[in-house]
Amino acid sequence: MSVTGPRLQPTLAELSRPGRGGYPVPHPPSDALDRIPAEHRRPAPPGLPELAEPEVVRHFVNLSQLNHAVDTGFYPLGSCTMKYNPKLGEWAARLPGLRPPPPVRAGRGSPRGPSSSSGPSSRPSPRSAAWRRSPSSRRPERRAS
Amino acid sequence: MGYAPHTHDDRRRMLEALGIESVDALFADIPPELRSSPLRLSPPLPEQSVAARLERLAARNRTDLASFLGAGAYRHWTPPLVDQILLRGEWYTAYTPYQPEVSQGTLQSIYEFQSLIAELTGLDVVSASHYDGAAATAEAALMACRASGRDRILVSRAVHPQYRETLRTYAAGAGVAVDEVPVVGEGPAAGTTDRTALERALADSARPPAGLIAAQPNFFGLLEPMAELGAAIHAAGGLFVAVVEPVSLAVLAPPGAYGADIAAGEGQPLGIPLSYGGPYLGLLACTNALVRQIPGRLVGQTTDLDGRRAFVMTLRAREQDIRRERAASNICTNQALLALAAAVYLAALGPHGLRDVAAGSAARAAALERALTEVGVERLFPGPYFDEFVVRVPEAPAVHRRLLDHGVLAGLPLALVEPDDPLLADGLLVCATEVTTDEEIELFAWALGEVLGAAAPRRQPTTAGAGGGR
Numbered sequence: 001m002s003v004t005g006p007r008l009q010p011t012l013a014e015l016s017r018p019g020r021g022g023y024p025v026p027h028p029p030s031d032a033l034d035r036i037p038a039e040h041r042r043p044a045p046p047g048l049p050e051l052a053e054p055e056v057v058r059h060f061v062n063l064s065q066l067n068h069a070v071d072t073g074f075y076p077l078g079s080c081t082m083k084y085n086p087k088l089g090e091w092a093a094r095l096p097g098l099r100p101p102p103p104v105r106a107g108r109g110s111p112r113g114p115s116s117s118s119g120p121s122s123r124p125s126p127r128s129a130a131w132r133r134s135p136s137s138r139r140p141e142r143r144a145s
Numbered sequence: 146m147g148y149a150p151h152t153h154d155d156r157r158r159m160l161e162a163l164g165i166e167s168v169d170a171l172f173a174d175i176p177p178e179l180r181s182s183p184l185r186l187s188p189p190l191p192e193q194s195v196a197a198r199l200e201r202l203a204a205r206n207r208t209d210l211a212s213f214l215g216a217g218a219y220r221h222w223t224p225p226l227v228d229q230i231l232l233r234g235e236w237y238t239a240y241t242p243y244q245p246e247v248s249q250g251t252l253q254s255i256y257e258f259q260s261l262i263a264e265l266t267g268l269d270v271v272s273a274s275h276y277d278g279a280a281a282t283a284e285a286a287l288m289a290c291r292a293s294g295r296d297r298i299l300v301s302r303a304v305h306p307q308y309r310e311t312l313r314t315y316a317a318g319a320g321v322a323v324d325e326v327p328v329v330g331e332g333p334a335a336g337t338t339d340r341t342a343l344e345r346a347l348a349d350s351a352r353p354p355a356g357l358i359a360a361q362p363n364f365f366g367l368l369e370p371m372a373e374l375g376a377a378i379h380a381a382g383g384l385f386v387a388v389v390e391p392v393s394l395a396v397l398a399p400p401g402a403y404g405a406d407i408a409a410g411e412g413q414p415l416g417i418p419l420s421y422g423g424p425y426l427g428l429l430a431c432t433n434a435l436v437r438q439i440p441g442r443l444v445g446q447t448t449d450l451d452g453r454r455a456f457v458m459t460l461r462a463r464e465q466d467i468r469r470e471r472a473a474s475n476i477c478t479n480q481a482l483l484a485l486a487a488a489v490y491l492a493a494l495g496p497h498g499l500r501d502v503a504a505g506s507a508a509r510a511a512a513l514e515r516a517l518t519e520v521g522v523e524r525l526f527p528g529p530y531f532d533e534f535v536v537r538v539p540e541a542p543a544v545h546r547r548l549l550d551h552g553v554l555a556g557l558p559l560a561l562v563e564p565d566d567p568l569l570a571d572g573l574l575v576c577a578t579e580v581t582t583d584e585e586i587e588l589f590a591w592a593l594g595e596v597l598g599a600a601a602p603r604r605q606p607t608t609a610g611a612g613g614g615r
Binding site: 008009011012013021024025026027028029032033035036037039040041042045046047048049050051053056057059060061063064065066067068069070071072075077082084085086088090091092093094095096097098099100101102103104105 | 148192195196199200202203204205206207208210212214216217218220222224226228229230232233234235236237238239243244247248249250251253254256257260261264265368370372394395396397398399402418419420421422453454485488489491492493494495496497498499500501502504505507508511529531545554557558561579
């Protein structure tokens with residue numbers, strides 16, 4: 001029995017060609033890493049594949065088409081049965097306001113007990129947790145030059 | 146628009162086929178007193194009303210802050226192609242592809258993910274992912290215990306405090322003792338793992354350690370002498386677990402190069418949004434010698450009956466659905482869709498792109514340090530760092546709150562997470578990455594100067610009260 005069908009895909013490593021593609025990231029200054037001691041540095045970049053954007057997109061789109069998924073058909077598989085998720089959820093999960101940085105708040109415990117033992121200068125305040133937009137909060141000010 | 150496809154007529158015909166009168170008859174075996182009372186839900190809303198409500202709720206969160214918060218989760222630019230791939234419905238499968246015949250896409254994507262993380266870490270074996278960096282770190286500790294037959298783990302206090310909290314939770318259930326190794330308090334090595342204290346902890350021959358967990362960069366952003374730490378635990382017969390940040394591995398020595406047996410880490414920086422703390426992606430890698438101890442799915446390459454390449458889950462005897470009591474872990478749920486995001490991100494950036502992201506982050510962090518120094522704010526620990534560092538700011542939690550009014554999310558006041566450590570009372574952990582702009586750095590430095598200047602004399606408790614009382 002064949003498990004892969006006719007659309008077997010090469011791997012990223014097989015598609016890679018030295019000097020090809022690479023995402024256009026702004027180049028940092030050439031001395032950016034000079035302050036990091038040599039013993040901590042990686043001698044050469046990691047062996048990641050080198051591909052152009054359309055190759056990456058085609059690779060993963062082609063791979064996706066090898067799947068049976070809840071969006072392509074009934075998925076009645078044992079303990080991992082998939083239920084259809086309304087697309088509204090995918091939309092909502094991508095609202096920028098629902099993707100803020102993690103909360104900054106006191107931990108629930110430390111090895112030496114609850115935080116209440118600390119002095120007033122370091123007492124954590126749960127109110128510092130969220131950056132909800134309150135009526136009094138102002139837009140960022142820029143320095144007046 | 147309904148989500149259930151059955152019409153009234155469909156249901157009637159199914160009930161007829163079953164020979165029952167109503168859907169309730171399906172539950173007749175459950176005694177009435179054990180059934181739930183009717184759900185008191187508000188009536189359904191039209192989708193457009195739900196969308197408008199969610200948008201209003203989302204707008205209550207501030208997205209306009211100049212953020213210098215890292216502390217385990219990092220802002221980076223994600224190429225838009227990553228999310229476009231993630232939006233393809235063909236990826237919405239079970240995270241465990243039990244049926245390879247219909248799952249070659251997911252299986253190969255996991256195999257690609259494993260291969261890419263193996264390149265980054267310099268280790269042989271990578272699992273198909275875990276919940277987050279903290280869970281992966283705790284699993285690494287249990288791996289070390291199983292491999293060594295010992296039940297005591299040493300963890301540096303320069304490992305993320307929330308990771309240590311998760312580790313203690315796992316260890317308590319497993320009967321494992323967790324001993325913390327303090328950090329150096331002063332001098333050039335301040336803020337890194339105290340090697341003298343480590344030697345003392347290693348010398349306890351009554352209960353030899355299964356392993357040592359240290360982070361690179363550590364929680365304070367500092368670079369640790371990983372080769373020396375690894376040599377010390379190896380000399381004591383234990384395993385070395387490195388907690389790593391994957392973007393930094395483009396420019397920092399990989400765990401495989403400094404003798405780590407296991408690497409654990411948070412995969413969020415690889416193209417995954419901050420999302421208020423999750424869902425994230427636990428990375429776990431190890432040497433080939435430990436392959437039977439690693440928990441979670443492993444995908445391997447094989448050939449099918451026609452001799453063609455295929456991908457399947459492998460070494461399944463480690464897993465709880467095969468051997469529940471003796472499984473490598475009883476948490477094999479993973480983050481397959483986010484592992485896919487990481488694989489797409491790494492494939493898109495490539496070795497030079499990722500190197501530029503890492504070097505760019507290091508450059509922006511250096512620019513941040515210069516700007517803060519200009520307003521008189523100095524680093525707390527002098528050692529080399531990657532893209533994150535601690536500055537000394539008296540009343541850091543109060544200052545942090547006041548900076549929110551200036552539109553600045555000023556990192557993490559360490560007193561919030563380590564309230565009992567006097568060394569860290571004035572510590573503010575700040576981070577910059579390749580997306581941090583000159584304008585954001587300028588705003589932070591200016592606002593910090595304003596807040597500290599206005600706070601004189603700085604030590605008065607009333608200053609903290611004024612900062613928190615808006």
